[in-house]
Amino acid sequence: MADPRGGLRLPGVPRAARRSSTAAPGLYYSGKGGAVGGAAGRYLLRDGRTALRAELGRFAMSSAPPVFIGSAEVERLLPRASLLLPGLEAALRNFSAGAAGGVEQPLRAVVPVRPHGGFLGVMPAYSAADDALTTKLVTFYERRGDSAAPSHRATVLLFDPRCGSLRAVLDGSVITAKRTAAVSAIATKLLMPRSAEVLCILGAGVQARSHYEIFTELFPFTEVRLWNRSEQRAVRLASSVGGAVRVCGTAREAVLGADVIVTVTMATTPILFGDWVKPGAHINAVGASRPDWRELDDALMKSSVLVVDSREAALTESGDVILSGAEIFAELGEVLKGTKPALPEKTTVFKSLGMAVEDTVAAKFVYDAWSAGK
Numbered sequence: 201m202a203d204p205r206g207g208l209r210l211p212g213v214p215r216a217a218r219r220s221s222t223a224a225p226g227l228y229y230s231g232k233g234g235a236v237g238g239a240a241g242r243y244l245l246r247d248g249r250t251a252l253r254a255e256l257g258r259f260a261m262s263s264a265p266p267v268f269i270g271s272a273e274v275e276r277l278l279p280r281a282s283l284l285l286p287g288l289e290a291a292l293r294n295f296s297a298g299a300a301g302g303v304e305q306p307l308r309a310v311v312p313v314r315p316h317g318g319f320l321g322v323m324p325a326y327s328a329a330d331d332a333l334t335t336k337l338v339t340f341y342e343r344r345g346d347s348a349a350p351s352h353r354a355t356v357l358l359f360d361p362r363c364g365s366l367r368a369v370l371d372g373s374v375i376t377a378k379r380t381a382a383v384s385a386i387a388t389k390l391l392m393p394r395s396a397e398v399l400c401i402l403g404a405g406v407q408a409r410s411h412y413e414i415f416t417e418l419f420p421f422t423e424v425r426l427w428n429r430s431e432q433r434a435v436r437l438a439s440s441v442g443g444a445v446r447v448c449g450t451a452r453e454a455v456l457g458a459d460v461i462v463t464v465t466m467a468t469t470p471i472l473f474g475d476w477v478k479p480g481a482h483i484n485a486v487g488a489s490r491p492d493w494r495e496l497d498d499a500l501m502k503s504s505v506l507v508v509d510s511r512e513a514a515l516t517e518s519g520d521v522i523l524s525g526a527e528i529f530a531e532l533g534e535v536l537k538g539t540k541p542a543l544p545e546k547t548t549v550f551k552s553l554g555m556a557v558e559d560t561v562a563a564k565f566v567y568d569a570w571s572a573g574k
């Protein structure tokens with residue numbers, strides 16, 4: 201089987217039944233070379249042998265079979281984060297419109313896994329405008345050192361909103377990387393100074409790459425600077441992206457004079473300080489998603505115009521917002537709608553925590569592209 205994530209286990213279907221069955225409706229895999237079938241099509245088996253058990257038939261008839269869309273396929277169907285911009289802008293506007301916007305999105309539940317320094321986030325949302333219903337399950341673990349294992353892993357479940365049946369299970373890591381960077385790009389378009397030349401990225405992981413990609417696609421920066429706690433990782437990222445990137449030895453060196461700054465680290469104490477920041481710069485603060493974690497210091501938080509994705513989430517989850525006591529000026533959706541001004545001439549901070557409805561938009565985009573046979 202080509203898809204490295206392997207198969208989804210069907211509830212109530214013994215492994216033996218899955219191994220010895222074929223020619224019946226079932227679970228679909230979309231990985232390249234993976235296998236299989238249309239709506240009434242074949243059931244994929246690890247060894248491709250015969251005879252479907254009765255319980256599998258019963259399960260499969262109860263609803264259309266879900267498709268599994270792995271990371272390589274999500275990447276293929278969503279090659280550029282910028283494809284999400286119109287859908288995300290609409291979703292942000294709708295979210296900030298309250299009930300009239302048709303976005304149902306409770307505050308995410310975050311379960312600490314204390315002995316292992318990890319967290320599980322559960323992020324459900326329904327968007328009436330998209331008629332799409334999803335839940336993302338995302339784990340994030342504070343790294344030990346700078347190990348190569350991903351710190352974040354995610355899966356998105358996409359349901360048929362008409363009846364609640366599961367339509368698709370999608371890799372959520374690519375979706376998370378791209379939708380987060382796209383939302384930062386939306387904030388940047390609205391809030392950055394008029395002539396922005398220097399981009400600075402603090403952090404060199406998954407989000408650093410996705411932010412680099414969309415920011416250099418959309419904006420004409422003349423210089424890109426990168427700093428990471430471990431310089432080796434910054435050098436690796438810089439040499440893999442294809443464009444010119446200056447790796448800086450200190451965060452301060454990277455920040456001084458920058459017009460747009462992106463913080464995408466796993467830091468839990470400030471790595472960006474107000475007295476380094478050029479007046480009028482725009483900052484996308486993407487990390488520090490726990491109430492006691494920080495990326496930005498109090499001076500920067502208090503002296504900037506603060507825009508957030510969700511007020512409720514910022515006041516519950518963001519250490520930078522809660523511990524600094526900074527006042528929230530607007531939600532990004534309010535600025536998009538024009539009910540709050542953008543103020544690009546001021547120093548601005550967009551505090552991003554990530555919203556479930558962003559995953560809804562991205563998952564629907566990927567699923568629709570898959571359904572269209574792209």
Ligand SMILES: NC(=O)C1=CN([C@@H]2O[C@H](COP(=O)(O)OP(=O)(O)OC[C@H]3O[C@@H](n4cnc5c(N)ncnc54)[C@H](O)[C@@H]3O)[C@@H](O)[C@H]2O)C=CC1
Pocket residue numbers: 340343346350351352376380403404405406407408428429430433464465466467468471486487488489552553554555
């Ligand atoms: N706002 C949103 O929608 C989302 C936010 N995030 C957050 O963005 C941040 C980056 O995520 P990824 O790139 O996926 O993580 P990653 O693990 O791929 O990269 C994290 C980077 O931070 C650096 N780092 C680790 N500990 C540090 C410390 N104590 N101080 C300074 N640097 C440190 C690492 O060297 C690495 O370059 C995380 O805080 C994550 O939780 C992630 C997904 C969505």
Ligand SMILES: O=C(O)C1=NCCCC1
Pocket residue numbers: 321338340352376489553554555
């Ligand atoms: O929105 C997300 O997805 C995440 N946000 C904060 C950290 C974990 C993932």
